Amino acid sequence: MSLLIVGTTALDSIKTPRAEQPRLLGGSGSFAAVAASPFTRVHLVGVVGQDFPARYLRLYRRHGIDLAALNRAPGPTFHWSGEYGANMNERRTLHTELGVLEHFSPELPPAHRRLPYVLLANIAPEIQLRVLDQMQHPRFVMADTMDLWLNIAMPALRKLLRRVDALVLNEGEARQLAGEDNLIAALGRLHRFGPRFVIVKKGEHGAILSGPSGLFLAPAFPVGRLVDPTGAGDSFAGALMGYVASRGGVPEKSLRAAILHGSAAASICCEGFGLRKLAGISRTDIVRRVRELRRITAW
Numbered sequence: 001m002s003l004l005i006v007g008t009t010a011l012d013s014i015k016t017p018r019a020e021q022p023r024l025l026g027g028s029g030s031f032a033a034v035a036a037s038p039f040t041r042v043h044l045v046g047v048v049g050q051d052f053p054a055r056y057l058r059l060y061r062r063h064g065i066d067l068a069a070l071n072r073a074p075g076p077t078f079h080w081s082g083e084y085g086a087n088m089n090e091r092r093t094l095h096t097e098l099g100v101l102e103h104f105s106p107e108l109p110p111a112h113r114r115l116p117y118v119l120l121a122n123i124a125p126e127i128q129l130r131v132l133d134q135m136q137h138p139r140f141v142m143a144d145t146m147d148l149w150l151n152i153a154m155p156a157l158r159k160l161l162r163r164v165d166a167l168v169l170n171e172g173e174a175r176q177l178a179g180e181d182n183l184i185a186a187l188g189r190l191h192r193f194g195p196r197f198v199i200v201k202k203g204e205h206g207a208i209l210s211g212p213s214g215l216f217l218a219p220a221f222p223v224g225r226l227v228d229p230t231g232a233g234d235s236f237a238g239a240l241m242g243y244v245a246s247r248g249g250v251p252e253k254s255l256r257a258a259i260l261h262g263s264a265a266a267s268i269c270c271e272g273f274g275l276r277k278l279a280g281i282s283r284t285d286i287v288r289r290v291r292e293l294r295r296i297t298a299w
Helices: 028-036 054-062 099-103 110-114 125-134 147-152 154-161 171-178 183-192 232-247 255-269 283-296
Strands: 002-006 010-015 020-026 041-048 066-072 079-084 091-097 117-120 140-144 166-170 197-201 207-211 214-218
Touching: 002 028, 002 125, 002 232, 010 091, 020 028, 028 041, 028 054, 028 232, 028 255, 041 099, 054 066, 117 125, 117 232, 125 154, 140 232, 147 154, 147 171, 166 171, 166 232, 171 183, 171 197, 183 197, 183 207, 197 232, 207 255, 214 255, 232 255, 255 283
Parallel strands: 002 041, 002 117, 010 079, 041 066, 117 140, 140 166, 166 197
Antiparallel strands: 010 020, 079 091, 197 207, 207 214
């Protein structure tokens, strides 16, 4: 089974208390695609500029990622620059240059429109809707979002939520979108917006899945040395959907295990700058961490 991923393809300049790294491969689509690639064939939808390094295209291809829908447009690639505080939970955006992303309107190749699994990684809801409008009866669609779209694109986001099977967002965004401080009460409201499944990312405290069968509380894999949390949430979503696509059939039966695989991938991502650590791992590395999660949480 193949997975279609649409998201940002970016150049990230990251500063932490210990180091600074310029123009790394980043973006929600990049992290999600690399994290999903150990599990299934990934088709990446995005746009890059004329300045996008060839070595990053080679990295995509090394992971078997199909780039037929990755457009190269005149102008600079989307560039984000950010700085983390001492505890790595606080992030400040220093600079954002939209570049070619500003006018991006994806057109899918005919074969892509029939793919069964779709991850609408974090990008403007209008772009997510544009992709969804071109799909032909996908089996399972999950959308990611962020607080920016809750603040400036709520009508489009609400329209999107009526058309997806699952929504993934962080704890603060869940409370904001639902207008409810109690997280469990917020989950009930989010389901009424449309998604059958809601997955709330809680960072180092794991994740919560809410669905027709009730709640599932998933732990985070303990990370002993946090280097850079950039892209951890996107890696979580990518590995989760990669695992779901690899299992085929009814996603409800694989979502709990998928979340543990997402947690394992996110933990690996945090142990290196940008995609450096995640790009060097295999499915076996992720499964090994999933087994350890099962061991340390056995009741």
